[in-house]
Amino acid sequence: xxxxxxxxxxxxxxxxxxxxxxxxxxxVHADDEKDKGSIDEHHVDYRLSLQNLTDTRSINxxxxxxxxxxxxxxxxxxxxxxxxxxxxEIRKIAKEQYQQNKNDPDKIMYWLKQxxxxxxxxxFNQKTLLDGNFTDELYTVGSxxxxxxEVSLSSSSPAALGFGSxxxxxxxxxxxxGVSELLSTSDGPKPNIxxxxxxxxxxxxATLPPLHERFTNAIKDLSLLADETHQAHSRINDPTDASQxxxxxxxxxxxxxxxxxxxxxxxxxxxAMSLLE
Numbered sequence: 001x002x003x004x005x006x007x008x009x010x011x012x013x014x015x016x017x018x019x020x021x022x023x024x025x026x027x028v029h030a031d032d033e034k035d036k037g038s039i040d041e042h043h044v045d046y047r048l049s050l051q052n053l054t055d056t057r058s059i060n061x062x063x064x065x066x067x068x069x070x071x072x073x074x075x076x077x078x079x080x081x082x083x084x085x086x087x088x089e090i091r092k093i094a095k096e097q098y099q100q101n102k103n104d105p106d107k108i109m110y111w112l113k114q115x116x117x118x119x120x121x122x123x124f125n126q127k128t129l130l131d132g133n134f135t136d137e138l139y140t141v142g143s144x145x146x147x148x149x150e151v152s153l154s155s156s157s158p159a160a161l162g163f164g165s166x167x168x169x170x171x172x173x174x175x176x177x178g179v180s181e182l183l184s185t186s187d188g189p190k191p192n193i194x195x196x197x198x199x200x201x202x203x204x205x206a207t208l209p210p211l212h213e214r215f216t217n218a219i220k221d222l223s224l225l226a227d228e229t230h231q232a233h234s235r236i237n238d239p240t241d242a243s244q245x246x247x248x249x250x251x252x253x254x255x256x257x258x259x260x261x262x263x264x265x266x267x268x269x270x271x272a273m274s275l276l277e
Contacts, residue, residue: 056226062141063222069139069149069215072124073208076153079122079130080205083156084198086114091194094179105174108182109167112158116167119157130156130204141218149214154204161197 089111097104119130127134132155139149154160164170173181182193
């Protein structure tokens with residue numbers, strides 16, 4: 001082969017090399033720019049995802065608080081219903097004994113002790129509800145101060161309901177003065193003390209429905225917010241996963257294309273040489 005032909009082939013090979021290297025260099029530079037944009041976008045998505053996770057935890061905690069509030073109200077209401085029933089039994093027995101001119105304190109004391117036990121033993125989350133110590137309890141059901149429910153429950157103990165300073169004090173009065181101590185007033189025989197006790201129980205129970213409504217409304221709002229947060233989380237993460245898979249596929253195709261082009265570039269001089277030989 002003549003020197004002139006070798007020089008021509010050498011020049012063609014260099015031109016081809018420059019032709020192929022230039023697009024590849026531009027492609028690599030463009031990929032770098034895209035990668036920078038992808039990294040920035042990924043950081044934004046990551047921060048949004050972390051904030052979304054924090055919001056989800058806060059919502060779940062507030063939901064637990066609201067559900068605890070509902071449970072607390074239900075337990076207190078059932079306990080007060082039992083207290084009211086015990087007071088009905090006390091009134092029934094007292095009226096019967098008064099009419100029959102009998103005095104059997106033990107029957108009355110049985111139910112009065114039930115009232116006392118309910119006040120002492122009704123608990124929620126290790127806290128006694130009806131002994132007068134369940135006051136200024138806060139249930140956070142949202143991020144703002146106005147989304148905190150404050151709960152205070154009055155005592156339903158015999159002493160708080162007006163029977164006397166203690167169970168022993170009531171028993172002593174019944175033994176000394178009979179059941180008339182529970183029934184007599186200035187207006188004649190009447191279940192005065194018992195009626196007043198029942199009225200006190202009714203007043204405590206009357207505070208529960210508004211609390212129940214506030215907690216149930218909070219649960220509805222938080223459940224809706226939790227659903228919206230979950231949808232937002234999906235919108236953030238699903239497209240990110242899809243774009244990552246697309247980017248991987250694109251990179252694979254580009255890599256294979258580069259290899260193919262380089263192979264073709266390497267083959268062209270050999271083809272030209274075979275034609276000249």
